[in-house]
Amino acid sequence: QVLLVESGGGLVQAGASLRLSCAASGRAFSGYFMAWFRQAPGKERDFVATIGWSTGRTYYANSAKGRFTISKNNADNTVYLQMNSLKPDDTAVYYCAASLIPGVMTARQYTYWGQGTQVTVSS
Numbered sequence: 001q002v003l004l005v006e007s008g009g010g011l012v013q014a015g016a017s018l019r020l021s022c023a024a025s026g027r028a029f030s031g032y033f034m035a036w037f038r039q040a041p042g043k044e045r046d047f048v049a050t051i052g053w054s055t056g057r058t059y060y061a062n063s064a065k066g067r068f069t070i071s072k073n074n075a076d077n078t079v080y081l082q083m084n085s086l087k088p089d090d091t092a093v094y095y096c097a098a099s100l101i102p103g104v105m106t107a108r109q110y111t112y113w114g115q116g117t118q119v120t121v122s123s
Helices: none
Strands: 003-007 010-013 018-025 033-039 045-052 058-060 068-073 078-083 092-099 117-122
Touching (some): 018 033, 018 092, 033 068, 033 078, 058 068
Antiparallel strands (some): 045 058
């Protein structure tokens, strides 16, 4: 069992930055691929970025490239999402997820999920 707890969301103005954190616990994570998804009201849960826990390789959705950075800290089992130049369209609940399948970008292929953290960007 893997427990994921997100934090760091909030209300910011357009152009601001936020850093989301995902604290992972429960088992060894070396074989997992960690990701951030987001879901706006009335919309599907969309992929944002992923990172391999062992490889450190990253992949981003087009909407995140150049503005968001996913990273990890093996020492405290935390995954981060640094979000810069935020736009109102980035408003959503952001979820951390874990999968044993490499490079996947669909929500159904992730086994473990956090409870989500709300990010609201005002214009």
